Amino acid sequence: MKHVFKLASLFFLVISCNNSDIDSPDMETTRTPDDVRQDFENFDFQPGINDITLESTTKGYFWNFRVIVPDGASQSNKKPLFFNLHGGAQNNIPDAHKSTDCLISPGLDGIIDAFIISPNSNAQLWYEPNNQIQVLALYDLATSYLPIDTDKIAVTGYSDGGNGSWFYAQYYPNMFSAAIPMATSYNTAKSNGSIAPITIPLYVIHGENDTLFPVETTQGYIDESIAAGSNINFVIASGLDHYHPCDYVSYLRDAAQWLKTTVWN
Structure with a gap:
């Protein structure tokens, strides 16, 4: 089941802790949103790779993420933002968020x-x-404390991350101007079976020889979404399978060019 929360209130929710994580009923388990904001604001972000661990609004529950800062970004020279969602989301991989050299960074480089x-x-x-x-x-x-052009924010990802890209495009379209899902199998039908158009454009990339998510299944979901009114470019990556995401760089570069010249022009 897909659970959707409202943006206005979501940041102020407290993440639930397991009972085993709480030593006593009096133990302080929450931090305020201002605590989190202050910690984020205090990070010394430098051009290039910044690997961050940030304590959330629950004490002892941390978010680990990478922020890549482009050269020359400033309040007078704001830059676009990509959210990059990694694959294998259910696997406990401490450094999964650091795999940016495989696909996202070379996919955007120079474009x-x-x-x-x-x-x-x-x-x-x-x-x-x-x-x-x-x-x-x-x-x-990020949009509060970094020099980001809020008219140019996209979400992308591979495999589970591609499914996540579909999800945020469908349920949080006001946050993003486009989505680039890769190697996905995401059914846009709601729990009642209805299919509503996704209101932001998508550029969907899928391997011709993907055995985990057969291309025919993804094509069917896309056809249904297009029939409902979604704006989707569907590109089949010739000869590519599911288990070599780094091979998709040239296709992501085409998607970045589409985003730059068609969506963000």
């Missing part, structure tokens, strides 16, 4: 000079409540 925020899923799917809280909180923090 779009942008901030990249790459969060760690904490072994949960991207549409799970904790990850919605994380993504929306990082969105709030």
Whole structure:
């Protein structure tokens, strides 16, 4: 089931702790949103890679994420922002958010000079409540404290991250101007079976030989969404499978060019 929270209130929610994490009923388990904001504001972000650990609004619950800062970004020279959602979201991989050299960085290099925020899923799917809280909180923090052009924010991801990209495009279109899902199998039908158009454009990339998510299944979901009124470019990556994401760089570069010249022009 997909659980959707409202942006206005989500950052102020307290992430639930397991009872085993609480030593006593009197133990302080929450921090205020201002505590989180202050910690984020105090980070010394430098051009290039910044690997960050930020304590959330629950004591002892941390968000681990990478922020790549483009050269020359300033309040007088604001830059676009990409949210990069990694694959294998249910696997407990402490450094999964650091895999930016494989796909997202070379995919944008020389085409779009942008901030990249790459969060760690904490072994949960991207549409799970904790990850919605994380993504929306990082969105709030980044757009509040970094020189970001809020008219140019996109979400992308591979495999589980691609499904996450679909999800945020569908349920949080006011946050993003476009989505670039890759190697996905995301059914846009709601729980009642209805399909509503997604209101931001998507550029969907899928491997021809993907055996985990057969291309025919993804094509069917896309056809249904287009029939409902969605604006989707669907590109099949010739000869590519699911298990070599770094091979998709040239296709992501085409998507970045589409974003730059068609969506953000």
